[in-house]
Amino acid sequence: TSNCWGYGEDDGPFFWHKGYPIAQGNRQSPINIVTSETVYDSSLSPLIVSYEHCTSISISNNGCSVAVEYADTEQGPVIEGGPLSDAYRLKQFHFHWGHKDYHGSEHTVDGKTYASELHLVHWNTSKYQTFREAAAASDGLAVLGVFLEAGEEHQGLLKITDALNMVKFKGRTADLKEFNPKCLLPKNLKYWTYPGSLTTPPLHESVIWIVFEEPIEVAKKQMEKFRMLLFSQEEEDEKFMENNFRPPQPLKGRQVCASYN
Numbered sequence: 001t002s003n004c005w006g007y008g009e010d011d012g013p014f015f016w017h018k019g020y021p022i023a024q025g026n027r028q029s030p031i032n033i034v035t036s037e038t039v040y041d042s043s044l045s046p047l048i049v050s051y052e053h054c055t056s057i058s059i060s061n062n063g064c065s066v067a068v069e070y071a072d073t074e075q076g077p078v079i080e081g082g083p084l085s086d087a088y089r090l091k092q093f094h095f096h097w098g099h100k101d102y103h104g105s106e107h108t109v110d111g112k113t114y115a116s117e118l119h120l121v122h123w124n125t126s127k128y129q130t131f132r133e134a135a136a137a138s139d140g141l142a143v144l145g146v147f148l149e150a151g152e153e154h155q156g157l158l159k160i161t162d163a164l165n166m167v168k169f170k171g172r173t174a175d176l177k178e179f180n181p182k183c184l185l186p187k188n189l190k191y192w193t194y195p196g197s198l199t200t201p202p203l204h205e206s207v208i209w210i211v212f213e214e215p216i217e218v219a220k221k222q223m224e225k226f227r228m229l230l231f232s233q234e235e236e237d238e239k240f241m242e243n244n245f246r247p248p249q250p251l252k253g254r255q256v257c258a259s260y261n
């Protein structure tokens with residue numbers, strides 16, 4: 001399906017509200033995290049990341065990002081604890097990035113932008129039967145956000161960045177088996193959490209966001225590989241996939257909690 005939305009000057013984030021009025025809702029994402037206004041919540045238990053059985057299936061270019069999909073099985077990778085009352089199963093992870101390394105993340109921290117942001121999308125399998133059902137429920141999804149900054153080469157990410165040339169065009173999918181994304185999490189799992197939304201249409205306000213404070217480092221040449229992906233299909237005029245990020249949205253009175261003091 002050719003989305004009628006994108007990241008261009010005539011179909012980008014400032015136009016999305018026309019097709020998706022929720023874009024102007026009260027719990028939209030991403031946000032700028034003002035660290036001085038975050039509240040330490042001692043009731044936040046540690047996040048439990050159980051990614052042992054990781055049956056990744058494929059990597060695909062869906063025309064707005066590149067995503068790695070996971071099998072929807074009972075013993076799949078799950079997260080629980082932290083701000084979560086239920087277990088949430090990993091469905092896919094994907095990235096957002098810029099034209100250059102100075103910008104590209106969706107969340108910002110005291111106005112600081114990062115080169116990229118990894119999103120690991122999970123859905124509440126305790127309460128809902130399908131991802132689609134969960135994606136429309138206020139506690140249906142939990143997304144882990146990891147900032148990427150230019151620095152040392154990231155060994156774990158190599159398997160992903162080396163596969164990007166197989167999914168250059170929109171609509172392309174390639175096998176990618178047994179990829180365990182635990183290696184993409186920062187060492188320090190200190191996080192901020194707040195109630196928000198999908199950052200792409202349909203912008204459902206169904207996401208409990210968990211954003212890690214510590215960025216991971218990836219090499220400049222790894223970042224450049226993301227920028228050779230295309231928004232466009234083969235035979236269409238080439239449009240490089242970059243700046244596929246939504247800018248920060250109004251906080252509308254929400255509180256951002258910190259897992260640490």
Ligand SMILES: NS(=O)(=O)c1c(F)c(F)c(-n2cc(CC3CCCCC3)nn2)c(F)c1F
Pocket residue numbers: 119120121132135136141143197198199200201202207
């Ligand atoms: N940036 S984000 O907020 O982490 C993020 C997400 F969390 C998502 F879940 C999706 N998402 C969109 C759909 C189509 C579904 C089609 C059926 C109705 C629900 C959406 N599948 N996953 C998504 F694209 C995205 F960008």
Ligand SMILES: [Zn+2]
Pocket residue numbers: 094095096119199
């Ligand atoms: Zn995302």
